[in-house]
Amino acid sequence: MARINSVAELEELRKGILSKIEPDKPCIAICAGIACLGLGNDRVISAFEEEIRKQSLETKVDIRATGCHGFCEKGPIVVIYPEEICYLEVTPEDVPEIITQTVVGKKVIDRLIYTDPNTGAKAVHQFEIPFYKNQSRLLIGNNPKINPKSIEDYLAIGGYSALAKALFAMNPEQVLEEIKKANLRGRGGGGFPAGSKWETTRNAPGEEKYVIVNAHEGEPGAFMDRALFTGNPHLVLEGLIIGAYTIGSHQGFIYTRHDTPQLRENIDIALSEAKEYGLLGKNILGSGFNFNVEVHLDVGIFVSGESSALMRSIEGKAPEPRPKYIRTSVSGIWNKPSNLNNVETWANVPQIINNGSKWYSSIGTERSKGTKLISLSGNICNTGVVEVPMGTSLKEIIYNFGGGIPNGKKLKAVHFGGPMGGSIPESLIDSPLDFDVLSKLGTSLGAGDMLVLDEDNCMVEVARYFLDFLSGESCGKCVPCREGIRQMLKILTDITDGKGKEGDIELLEEIAGVVGEAALCSLGRSVPKPLLSMLKYFRDEYEAHIKDKRCPALFCKELKKGEL
């Protein structure tokens, strides 16, 4: 493929790709996301390939291994185009029947479509399934339509048109203005306005500047960035290139985990294809703008997702955070201005440029704009990735998309933000998905990992679990974090073992206070958050463990399941 040297050539190429697409030709889109992979989708894909060979349909039917469709609970998911018939929990044994009945015979196989467990209602198409219905899948909705390993699929859905617009129809100041007006807030957890961050890096002294995609995503229960980046790597890349152009950076980094080979493979392919097509490297699209991207892998520690630690890691040093008395936007990698945003933040950029800030800011609440990807997990019927407008109530997410709580159990709490987030009780689930509202309640939207907890969860145990996780994942450099975790974990373990003492809660609060104020980095300062939110809303459970030697959720074994 020859490189593209102008917008006209890009549009020409796009036309060529679209003209090759036969709208009536059957295409089998098989979800190749991480969850479906775990559920054996590779065997399903092989079975389709084999069956197509067997029936000599190679030229008549296309197969597409796609990014995550989101409905992880029911994988492997298969969508048959052009009718968009959606089959769930497909096994290799179902494959011959799907080819014969549906692909060739155009008949729907009843047992493979979605059946509502409560009403018995059936849904043939993806958009009719309650999980998908009424979602606003602006970012992740294209996943079923593209093969993440093919830049042509991305170009076919309009990919890189925002980059062309930014480079040729706008100057960097105008792009920055658009991002600021859109009020795009960082999706990594902090919720800091992306535009202000870009501006700080842009205005910081120094010629050399860096832009970084934080694709580390290390906390338990967070999987939306992986789903989006693995499924649609060019979307993130396009956002990054636009950001680099705006900030005046010519070198970007993608920082991700060493243990996600599928993501790494798709990123590598996307980078090399983008380079080949002239969308990356020297003189992008003939604009005169140069930009390169390098991929860096972590060394297997959670704290390396913290921005200053991540930057140390890119320098080749141990990923230990440093205090950000000087912001990384001003002094980051090799002390050069460095703008870090997470996967989802960058992915929002192309649509803001294409559709404008006015359109973007019409979605969401007053201060939280756009849609948000949520990793829905825990005691919920439909585990998966959901995308909804900011402002959607937690209740809607749990019941409309998540399908409610399984096994007739009662909802107890919603926990956002993993081991550094907070829990809110069932009584507050009318709250909207909004950075500021959730933060005021003592939790934080975090990166969007939403853990649903039913009545069988012990809130002392949940806090203990998170601290146990952090005891191995903090870097261990500063005293409040390392020693605070050690002591808080000891006390919580004692309480769940039935050895809680009078004064334990007060001591926990005292340690938590010191850790929250004196730790070196944002990880350390957030360590007490889950515990403090639980002491705020579920204090009686802690007291029952200590005073009555009773676990109200009947979870803690040493407390004899509440018999005492």
Place this chain on the structure above:
Amino acid sequence: MSEIILQIDGREVAAESGMTVLEAAQGAGISIPTLCHHEILEPYGACRLCTVEAEVRGRTKLVASCLYPVEKDLIVRTRSEKVDKIRKMILELLLAHAPEARELQGLAQEYGADKNRFEKEPSFCIHCGLCVRYCAEVKKKHAIEFVDKGTKREISFIPEIASKECWNCKECFPLCPTEALQAAFVLTKELAFFSLSSEPVPAE
């Protein structure tokens, strides 16, 4: 270097740009306790004992004075109820590991820290990193490093390097506030040196 006037504990203090609050305070004879700080080493910010209150444009935050750069009109309070509470807790957390370390005991008395507040777990090392950083920054040998992470983090001599470099150096020994370092060295020597070193053991 331009001169910056800031206020520390109600006193006007002159400092040069690029200095830290700790340096400015020390220059003015105001003492701030430290455990991981050493003037010949890069600032590290790990023990957090030097935490002070810094007020900038009416907003107060807690910062590590060994890292925080001086700035114009900065107001610093080196002692306050909050600061003292943090220092007391830090000392108590560390005393669980090294209850008899002289440096900790002196500070414990000043801040009313109870060495028995937390259950003893005598690992003796307080992770100040003076030995690790001295070997890396001054000697450039990296014979001793931090290994593992989180609550399992500890110092460890790297036998392959230490068996060659440490015999005639041991300059890190007097830096250690708890003597955990010497113990780590002896242990490494006994367990690993003889199989690695071709040199005869010098008489001590």
